[in-house]
């Protein structure tokens with residue numbers, strides 16, 4: 364499929380802006396814009412190549428280094444968590460990340476920046492369900508910086524928007540959602556054969572590609588997801604935005620190179636059986652097979668910390 368460069372401009376939040384009963388008014392967004400203060404870099408390493416950000420993004424974020432992803436896929440993930448490790452409250456109208464970050468505009472700025480340097484953004488169907496009208500584009504999360512993100516992508520010679528990938532074993536997803544029908548992004552669904560059969564019984568929008576992973580039932584191996592993404596020739600910089608079940612599968616296969624993690628200064632709490640999610644669900648690693656990372660970057664935005672860890676990873680399945 365031709366990686367057509369299309370424009371995306373929707374709102375989201377670490378989702379929730381769309382799922383909240385009262386979406387933010389333009390006035391609030393404009394106030395945020397005025398109030399968007401720069402991050403303070405507390406610790407950084409010199410690994411990777413410094414990307415040439417726009418002057419405004421450099422002012423807001425500082426230096427951003429990324430490894431060359433010319434010959435292999437580079438997989439990085441970005442989440443926000445509370446101090447007590449909750450990434451989703453799983454409460455109606457409050458399931459998204461915005462309730463976790465406290466609607467932090469700096470968190471949205473970083474999300475937009477990471478999307479702006481990504482060729483591909485991958486999410487699971489649960490994350491799509493939580494924010495069904497969202498597009499995983501830089502300006503979809505931080506419209507205030509639309510122009511900066513657009514200029515950055517142009518300088519990096521990337522398509523206007525990253526490929527939006529939804530992973531779903533069952534194929535039980537609504538194909539009428541904007542991510543499939545808005546024509547603002549190119550979308551790929553990676554699913555099982557049964558899931559693809561289920562989806563093809565309905566009208567498949569022309570901007571949607573469906574890839575079925577054969578001989579696979581239930582969980583699709585992360586390596587197969589990356590394989591399917593690689594076949595789209597969309598590029599090697601792969602951003603995983605969740606949710607926890609999808610991310611767990613990537614950690615299980617040791618296919619995460621880096622974790623960006625915003626630490627929001629709230630204690631959310633948990634009750635037995637309330638279903639609140641943590642960063643990784645559906646997998647257990649410690650104590651037998653803990654995944655230990657190396658801290659590579661720390662920034663501060665008011666009371667939030669923006670952390671970055673490197674993880675030893677397996678080489679991605681193929682070099683594209």
Ligand SMILES: NC(=O)c1ccc[n+]([C@@H]2O[C@H](COP(=O)([O-])OP(=O)(O)OC[C@H]3O[C@@H](n4cnc5c(N)ncnc54)[C@H](OP(=O)(O)O)[C@@H]3O)[C@@H](O)[C@H]2O)c1
Pocket residue numbers: 377378441442443444449450451452453458459460463486487488489490491493494530531532533534535581582583584585604605606607608609610612640644
């Ligand atoms: N705090 C944050 O930064 C953050 C980030 C992302 C999401 N979230 C929140 O997390 C919540 C969703 O959590 P979640 O764990 O349910 O989300 P998820 O990982 O996006 O979705 C899980 C579902 O997607 C499908 N899926 C994911 N990976 C798959 C694989 N490898 N193979 C086959 N199917 C796969 C499966 O459903 P089917 O087979 O039925 O399709 C699975 O039940 C939402 O509330 C969201 O807002 C928070």
